[in-house]
Amino acid sequence: MPASPTxxxxxxxxxxxxxxxxxxxxxxxxxCSKMKQVADTHLAECLAPAEYEVDVCYPGAPNTLDSLGxxxxxxxxxxxxxxxxxxxxxxxxxxxNLLVQLFADDAVQLSQSHHNCIMTKRPGYSSATLWHQDxxxxxxxxxxxxxxxxxxGDEQIKNGxxxxxxxxxxxxxxxxxxxxxxxxxTDLAENKAxxxxxxxxxxxxxxxxxxxxxxFHAAGRNLTNETKTSLVFTYHEMxxxxxxxxxxxxxxxxxx
Ligand SMILES: O=C(O)CCC(=O)C(=O)O
Numbered sequence: 475m476p477a478s479p480t481x482x483x484x485x486x487x488x489x490x491x492x493x494x495x496x497x498x499x500x501x502x503x504x505x506c507s508k509m510k511q512v513a514d515t516h517l518a519e520c521l522a523p524a525e526y527e528v529d530v531c532y533p534g535a536p537n538t539l540d541s542l543g544x545x546x547x548x549x550x551x552x553x554x555x556x557x558x559x560x561x562x563x564x565x566x567x568x569x570x571n572l573l574v575q576l577f578a579d580d581a582v583q584l585s586q587s588h589h590n591c592i593m594t595k596r597p598g599y600s601s602a603t604l605w606h607q608d609x610x611x612x613x614x615x616x617x618x619x620x621x622x623x624x625x626x627g628d629e630q631i632k633n634g635x636x637x638x639x640x641x642x643x644x645x646x647x648x649x650x651x652x653x654x655x656x657x658x659x660t661d662l663a664e665n666k667a668x669x670x671x672x673x674x675x676x677x678x679x680x681x682x683x684x685x686x687x688x689x690f691h692a693a694g695r696n697l698t699n700e701t702k703t704s705l706v707f708t709y710h711e712m713x714x715x716x717x718x719x720x721x722x723x724x725x726x727x728x729x730x
Contacts, residue, residue, distance in 0.1 A: 493643030493689035532601035543599030581712035586725035613720035625677035643688035
């Protein structure tokens with residue numbers, strides 16, 4: 475990794491066009507291992523606050539807490555305040571500089587209300603996530619946030635890596651294209667054609683995916699015997715405020 479990585483103009487154009495960008499090997503093996511170790515310990519202890527697979531009821535999730543696999547954690551929440559090792563990455567100069575470039579704005583903040591989590595996919599009982607835009611439940615002045623997904627281990631189709639639809643962050647859809655939970659309906663020909671354009675986001679440990687909050691993405695189940703672990707934070711410009719009284723304003727944003 476260069477001492478102070480910066481996006482080239484071509485990289486910035488790619489992000490603007492596709493709605494995502496993958497920076498390979500941005501975080502060192504050693505730093506990833508430190509973060510993974512803390513995440514594993516918290517996961518083993520089910521250290522609250524956590525979201526369980528039963529909370530979301532996505533395809534493949536157990537139905538009730540007392541059913542087999544019912545206590546499978548999906549996300550360890552509040553990563554920012556969980557441990558300095560996560561905080562250090564979230565507020566690092568490297569990340570700040572890259573986000574300043576992507577937003578073309580110097581005043582960038584981390585949202586403590588969205589993502590801000592260790593995203594896990596555990597063997598056996600983890601769910602698939604259908605096609606959605608993160609913005610669907612987020613309330614800010616503008617739908618212009620960027621999430622930063624750090625792979626703490628390898629992410630492939632077999633352990634449920636993300637899939638994205640390039641350029642979908644720029645598309646506008648009538649409400650009939652979505653189901654009751656604002657996932658893309660898969661019974662419509664026009665949605666099927668769009669979904670057919672997806673690309674897989676296979677990541678190696680230390681790779682970072684930057685993606686726009688309007689980018690459609692989905693993920694499969696983990697069919698391996700090892701937990702997949704990623705660290706995910708979301709950022710916005712200071713001038714793009716969460717709407718008062720909404721879930722997006724539940725916790726104060728942090729200037730980085
Ligand atoms: O890993 C997954 O299942 C995707 C998670 C996701 O897209 C989300 O929580 O917004």
